[in-house]
Amino acid sequence: MELIADIFLVAGAxxxxxxxxxxxxxxxxxxxxEKGVGGAVAVLSSQAEELKKSLDAARDASDQSSATLNALTERAESVAQRLELMMASLHDVVPQDEAAVEVSAEPEPTPVVAEDLPQTRDEPKVEDEPAAEPQSKKPGGLMFLRHNRSEASA
Structure with a gap:
């Protein structure tokens, strides 16, 4: 029996x-x-490092864009406030009547006719063209309306 047990023990070993x-x-x-999972882990590790670098670069670019956008927004708001102030000051200007504008306009020059001038030289005659009337029509009415920001949020 011991012999059989030893054979099984050797076979098991x-x-x-x-x-x-x-x-x-x-x-x-x-x-x-190169071929196994170790290679895959090494490749994934290097790709993770590259991804981290590109993510950092993208974050830096977005931070710079955000700062630029904030500066431009502040500048646009200040310009908008100045424009609103200018528009509000235009309401204080009284528009002139069209009749008063026509009276104050300069009279049109009359064209020179060749028969009215004496014929002393053989120079070509130049007729003056009538000057175009400047249009001084002012816009009427309210163009922009300033909303109170505290009312808009309520």
Whole structure:
């Protein structure tokens, strides 16, 4: 009986040794840096580093864009306030009547006719063209309306 037990014990030890040998080879292939999971882990690690660098660059660019946009927004708000003040000051200006504008306009020059001038030289006659009337029609009515911001949020 002891002999049979020893044979089973040796057979078990040889089986365990063979299993360990096969497992060792598989583990070496698994952790190989070129073909196995080790290589995949190394590639993923380098890609993660590159992604982190590009993310940092994108964050820096967005921070700069945000700062520029904030500065432009503040500038636009100040310009809008000045424009609103100018528009409000235009309401104080009284528009002139069209009749008063026509009376104050300069009279049109009369064209020179060749018969009215004495014929002393053989120079070409130049007739003056009537000057175009400047249009001084002012817009009437309210163009912009300033809303109170406290009323808009309520």
């Amino acid at each position: 040889l089986g365990a040794g063979l299993y360990c040998f096969v497992l060792s080879r598989r583990l070496k292939r698994f952790t190989d840096l």
